[in-house]
Amino acid sequence: MRNDDRRERLKAALLDGAERTIAESGLSGLKARDLAKEVGCALGAIYTVFPDLDALILSVNLRTLALFDRVIATVPLPPEPDGPPTPAQRDAAVATLVRLAVAYLHFAAQNTTRWRALFQHRVTQALPDWYLVEQVRLFRYIEAPLRVLRPDLGERERALLARSLFSATHGLVSLGLDEKLMVLSEPVLRGQIEVVVGALGRGLAEG
C-alpha cells in the first residue's frame, strides 16, 4: 500500500512539473531528463508511471481542459423557450455565443502555452476515451444557445453545428495569437470575435 502511495505521489509530481514546464517553455521545452531532475527521480522512473511522454502530455492536457471547463461553466446560459424565440430571446442567445467565444479567447490568452499544447501536440495513436468525452462535454455549452437560435435542427445537426462554431472561434483565437501571422492584442481580437461571432449568430437565426 505504501508503494502505491509513492507511485501516486510520483505521478502527481511529474504532472505538476510537466505542467509547470509546459506553461513556462511550451511543449518543446519538456525534456525527460530535465523533468526527472526537477521532480527528483531517476530518468527511468518516468516510464514506470507513464508509457511515454505523449501519455504524460495527454494527462497535462486533460488538466487544462478541466481548468477551462471550470471557467466556461461560469458563463450564464439562456433559458430555452418552447416555441420560436422572440427577437429579445434571439439577441440573448447571440450574446451568449459571443460571451462563450470571448471566454475562450480570454482563457487562451491567459494560458497561452498550456492552451497551445492542446492542439500543437500531434497524436500518433488513437486518443483515449476520456479525452473525447471531455471534448463533447464542452461542446454542450454551445448547443444551448443554438437550441434557441435554431429550434428546427435535430440533435445531431445541432451537435455538428456546435462543433463548427467552436472550430470557427478556435480559428479566430488560434491564428490571432499565433506569431505566424501578426499577433493581435487581446482587445483587438475580442472586437473581431464580437463582430464575427455576432454576425454568425444573427445570420444563423434568419437563415
Added chain:
Amino acid sequence: MRNDDRRERLKAALLDGAERTIAESGLSGLKARDLAKEVGCALGAIYTVFPDLDALILSVNLRTLALFDRVIATVPLPPEPDGPPTPAQRDAAVATLVRLAVAYLHFAAQNTTRWRALFQHRVTQALPDWYLVEQVRLFRYIEAPLRVLRPDLGERERALLARSLFSATHGLVSLGLDEKLMVLSEPVLRGQIEVVVGALGRGLAEG
C-alpha cells in the same frame, strides 16, 4: 558559373525531395539523412544550401502557398458597386465568400499533409518578409466581397476583418480534418462551411 549551376540544381532537388517526403509522410517524416540519400548528396551538402531544415521547410511551404494561390485565383470575384449594394449583389458577395472558403477546404483536403505543414511548423525566429507578403496577397481575395458587404469599413478595418474571416474558415477546415476531434468527410465539412460562412456573410451585411 558551372558551380552556381550545380548549386541551383542541388537546391531544386532538395526542395523536390522534401516536398515529396512531406506530402507522403508529413513534416515529421522529413529526416536530413533520408533526404540526403534520396537526392544523392552528402548529409552536409544540405547545409551548404539551407542554413537548417527549418529554412528548407519554409521554402517548401512557399511552394505550397504559390500552388494554393493558383487555385484560389480561379474563383471569380464580384464586381464592386459604387453605392450601397442591391440585395442581389449582396447575395453574390456572400456566395463568393462561400466559394472561397470551399476552395480552401478543397485544397486542404487534397493536399492534406503539405497544407498541414504550413501551420504545424512552429517558427523559432522571425519569418522572412516574402512569407508575410504572400499571406497578405491571399487575404486580398477575401477583401473584394467584403467591400461589397461592408462598404462602410475603412481599408484597415476591412483587412482585419478579412483576416478574421480567413481565421474562422481555417478553424473549420483545420479541426474538421484533424484526427484530434473526429474527422469529418469533405462533403459534410463543405455543408458546414456553406452554413457557417453563409450565415456569417449575411450577418455581416445586415449588421
Added chain:
DNA sequence: CAGGTCTGTGAACGTTGTTCACAAACGCAT
C-alpha cells in the same frame, strides 16, 4: 599546368526519447 579558393564529404558531436540489467527497497511468512 600549378596554385589557391571554394565546395561537398561523412565521421563525429550533442541532445533527444526510450530501454534494460542490476541493485535497492519493500511485503510477507516464519
Added chain:
DNA sequence: ATGCGTTTGTGAACAACGTTCACAGACCTG
C-alpha cells in the same frame, strides 16, 4: 526481528535525430 521472493527505481547504454567541421577533392585563374 529476520530472511527471502517480488516488485520498483536506477542510470548507463542505445538508437535516432539535427548540426558541425577538418579534410579531400573539384573548380577556376594566371
